[in-house]
Amino acid sequence: MNSAKSDKPCKPVTVASLARMKAEGEKIASLTAYDFSFARALDAAGMDFVLVGDSLGMVMQGRATTLPVTMDEIIYHSRCVAPALRRALLMVDMPFMSHVTADDALRNAGRLMKEGGAQIVKLEGTGAQAEVVRRLAQAGVPVCAHLGLRPQAVHKMGGYRVQGRDEAAAGIMLEDARQLEEAGADLLLLECVPAELAARISGQARVPVIGIGAGPHCDGQILVLQDMLGLTPGHVPKFSRNFMPDADSIPGALAAYVAAVKSGRFPAPEHCF
Ligand code: KIV
Numbered sequence: 001m002n003s004a005k006s007d008k009p010c011k012p013v014t015v016a017s018l019a020r021m022k023a024e025g026e027k028i029a030s031l032t033a034y035d036f037s038f039a040r041a042l043d044a045a046g047m048d049f050v051l052v053g054d055s056l057g058m059v060m061q062g063r064a065t066t067l068p069v070t071m072d073e074i075i076y077h078s079r080c081v082a083p084a085l086r087r088a089l090l091m092v093d094m095p096f097m098s099h100v101t102a103d104d105a106l107r108n109a110g111r112l113m114k115e116g117g118a119q120i121v122k123l124e125g126t127g128a129q130a131e132v133v134r135r136l137a138q139a140g141v142p143v144c145a146h147l148g149l150r151p152q153a154v155h156k157m158g159g160y161r162v163q164g165r166d167e168a169a170a171g172i173m174l175e176d177a178r179q180l181e182e183a184g185a186d187l188l189l190l191e192c193v194p195a196e197l198a199a200r201i202s203g204q205a206r207v208p209v210i211g212i213g214a215g216p217h218c219d220g221q222i223l224v225l226q227d228m229l230g231l232t233p234g235h236v237p238k239f240s241r242n243f244m245p246d247a248d249s250i251p252g253a254l255a256a257y258v259a260a261v262k263s264g265r266f267p268a269p270e271h272c273f
Contacts, residue, residue, distance in 0.1 A: 028220025039084035045254035078116030092118035102135035137184025149192035213239030
């Protein structure tokens with residue numbers, strides 16, 4: 001699909017290439033995007049995958065949480081991003097309550113791929129979602145399982161807090177990650193997890209592990225675009241870094257981010273838990 005959009009030949013990133021990058025120790029760089037222009041800039045900067053995240057509820061729509069984002073809204077943004085990507089893989093979030101049962105997940109993941117152009121879907125879940133992941137994998141849907149801080153569960157978790165701090169919680173997350181991988185997840189994503197636990201999960205997993213606030217030992221990194229461009233008003237998460245002050249332009253900041261992730265300079269100790 002990506003090659004059809006290309007002006008000049010360019011090898012598209014696939015789930016298999018991300019796995020190869022883990023095997024070869026090459027760090028995976030990723031950001032969120034919600035529209036054509038930024039997606040094109042991210043692709044040109046060398047992002048390996050681009051996430052149409054349900055963070056769009058907050059950064060695009062000004063809502064307090066990601067919970068109100070609908071299937072139609074995320075498909076709209078995915079359709080804006082998809083035509084911009086020549087190389088990067090397109091990952092799209094499954095909204096809150098869109099994957100409670102395997103039948104819901106199959107129907108909605110199908111829409112993200114058929115209508116939105118998604119090449120891999122991301123869902124927030126624990127080991128309890130393993131059966132859903134298994135059914136998606138059996139149907140040929142690539143899946144990224146999002147563990148640790150799950151913003152869709154903010155009311156259940158009692159806030160946006162670091163997860164897996166004590167040994168019992170760490171053990172549960174290690175087991176959840178194992179079950180989701182065994183069910184067929186192609187990627188794991190860890191949000192707000194102590195660096196040491198993220199290192200254990202990345203070491204145990206055969207699939208790539210992407211971190212956001214999960215330290216430098218993950219196989220790749222992702223940030224919310226608006227955070228790394230310094231556009232987020234008020235509280236900016238400790239794990240993020242504004243790349244604009246040291247850059248001469250937005251493309252310069254995106255390229256600096258890719259270089260910092262690939263070289264292991266980001267995240268630095270001050271971004272870790
Ligand atoms: O929705 C989103 O932007 C995400 C990232 C925080 C990984 O899930």
